[in-house]
Amino acid sequence: MSTTTQAPTPPAPPAPTGSTKARRRSATAESPYSMAMAMTVLVIMAVYFLSPVYVLFSASTKSKAELAQSSLKPSTQFVDNLQQLFSEGDGIYSRWLLNSLLYAVGGAGIATLLAAMAGYALAKYQFRGRELIFNVVLGGVLMPATALALPLFLMFAKVNLTNTYWSVLLPSIVSPFGVYLSRVFAAASVPDELIEAGRLDGASEFRIFTGLATRLMAPALVTIFLFQFVVIWNNFFLPLIMLQDNKLYPVTLGLYSWQSQLSRVPTLQVAVIIGSLVSVVPLIITFLALQRFWRSGLAAGSLK
């Protein structure tokens, strides 16, 4: 959206010769030469980052036979492919999408709430053991999540919780990085005087947090939610280890399971391709829509 405020026309082509070295050095405006160089690099990189998405899109408009022609031009089969995707395996794909949504929205929502409370406490209260707790949480940030997956499986197996929604949902509600972000942000954006004023007005500590602090911390909370949402939506190792029943699969694991069957069921190729496309649409839309919030949240996290 903010792009519209910038020059609506492409930058003028480099001025033909004329400009002397001396002029170029003294001018505060950038030389057309370096602008052209910068734009070339940026355009090449944009092509690199976006062309796979285009390849995926064009492939998802093709029938199985057309795929073999390996052309970049889109075809006309998009709607047919969508129908095939959602009817494959009695509509299992929509179930996977819903599962992913449940894991990601539920997990990220609770994780954000817990991280906000913990980060707020670590930023705004003085108490013994505060730094120790913060360091342990930071250790959690450095902890490779996949190293936890196997022991988590063994623990969940002891209480008969493997192959359930809980086995994927429960570990996702913990976000040490979220605590870190929310501590940094609470320290910077919630003034002590405001908390003190709330106390003088007789508000409870919890009420001060829900009524005052969470509003001031909103950009950080959106950031934590979004990034945890992505982490869970992308999570693959944990569900792969925990789940056997394909009705519980998130969409990533579902697509992987289809791809694993390709050598036996080649007709699944079309479903894998268009299923991949459909699975990224919600994420990209969410990110674009909430851009303003998460970017300021990210800025705070990168400063410390």
Next chain:
Amino acid sequence: MAQTIPIRTAEDPVLDDEGGGTGTRRRRRRTPGRGSTPASAPWLFLLPFGLPFLLFYVAPVAYALWRSLFKIERTGGIYGKPTEVFAGLDQYRLVFQNDDFISSVLRVLGFGLVQIPIMLLLALGLALLLDSTVARFKALFRISFFVPYAIPGVVGALIWGFIYSPGLSPIVDLLGKAGLEPEFLSARWILWSIANVVTWTYTGYNMLIIYSALQAIPQEIYEAAKMDGASNWRIARHVKIPSVAPALVLTGVFSIIGTLQLFTEPIVFSKIATTITTTYTPNMVVLSAGQNNYNYAAAISVTLALSTFVLSFAFLKITQRKAEM
């Protein structure tokens, strides 16, 4: 939503007795000698996070450590009843004697030594470009670079797997017409084909972290440098890059952690390329060991977590020392 919650809650005894206006409330609130904050407040805020953190972060580490100290022994011959007996560090000896595991670790280390610097240099370069005065359409480019991060790893790998596959891929087809015969999925190139997928996915994310740090540098610094006649290039080298060093360290640590966990891309590619073995990366070793020997797999998990800690800590220490010099 918050407005519907009454300010007077039952948790706050001071507010329970309906008394005069705010004046008396204030005085009463102040009377307890220990100040206005109850000592329990921070702990109540920490508990909801702390409990699941203990259960799903700390306990698994402890449990993996515990299980890794045992082994399965069968009493009465190979078909006898299996029992778990204490084995000390036996499993760890086996881990370090496992050639597959060692070579998987060396493989991801080599991968990281090449891929991480390339990705972070690219991210830094793009962030500097987007922060400079020479670029146009900045917001548009910023979003374009970030799009791959919003694509799940499995899906990213599926897309690139498609692009790499001869017979399906328009790109391989185009390169073929240009006289090139790329073999993205061959034993020689597959690791670097994976590196390309990882770079594609995470460059934009890292760029954004660095870019956010660049944006936070006060403008006056630039103006002072410009007055002194410093070129864009000199400003970038001597002002911008040193100021974003903490962001670079952060992205470096996250990249190291991610590299050691490399799993999704290779396992997706293993379905289309025979060149990827079941023990290609350390996490794939864990997965295949976990199918028949939990104690051994637990030992590998612990080893992996420890190595990650050691590496990211070493990286932090080295970069800190450099910063002090």
